[in-house]
Amino acid sequence: MKTLVALVGDFYHKEELARESLLKALAGLIEASELQVHFVSHPDQLIGKLRNQPAAVALFAEDRVAPIEQPDLKWMTPALSDQIVQYVENGGGWLAWHSGLASYPPDSSYTQMLRGYFLSHPEQNKQVSYSAADNGQQERFAFVDEHYFVHCDEENTEVFLRSSSEDGESIAGWRHPYGSGRVSCLTPAHREEGLLHSEFLSLLKREISWITDLSSITRQ
Secondary structure, three states, X not given: OEEEEEEEOEOOEOHHHHHHHHHHHOHHHHHOOOEEXXXXXXXXXXXXXXXXXXXXXXXXXXXXXXXXXXXXXXXXXXXHHHHHHHHHHOOOEEEEEHHHHOOOOOOOHHHHHHOEEEEEOXXXXXXXXXXXXXXXXXXXXXXXXXXXXXXXXXXXXXXXEEEEEOOEEEEEEEEEEXXXXXXXXXXXXXXXXXXXXXXXXXXXXXXXXXXXXXXXOOOO
């Protein structure tokens, strides 16, 4: 059985809702004893788990610890960033999910590994449409969401999802091998409506299956 370590939730995102989303997406893999999920509640615990070389990590938490009271206080030091990169280079999988792309320094080794990062989102949540970047793929869904606009090094990754709303268009999902490991980046979702949306859950399962290299789930 493979292990996924997950750090989910931050000042702006409810931990309980992100946990529910992840567990619903992975329910079949968990029941089949292909995957187990270990949740951690603090970055120090996450880094500690890396020493056991889990199959993959899901990060749904931004770098800022207290964005209102201490906006400059951040948890990811250059040393921790390098530890994460080394973990992936050595064969680990990494999912940077929604706020796992946010507020990390663009020049950090972590962000360089992701090959993309959050830029901004409109103040108001609005209807956002998501569609496969490849016309051969079937996923297409929409819900009210925080529309993430991102920078992405599109030439050096595989873009598999794009987003659009009345505010514009952006890349919403990309993935690539990194060293002996794999990295996937996914911008949805912010609200309960999106996090528990059936088509989004299928996409989340697919990407975690890819970063953990589970052969039972392949890209359709």
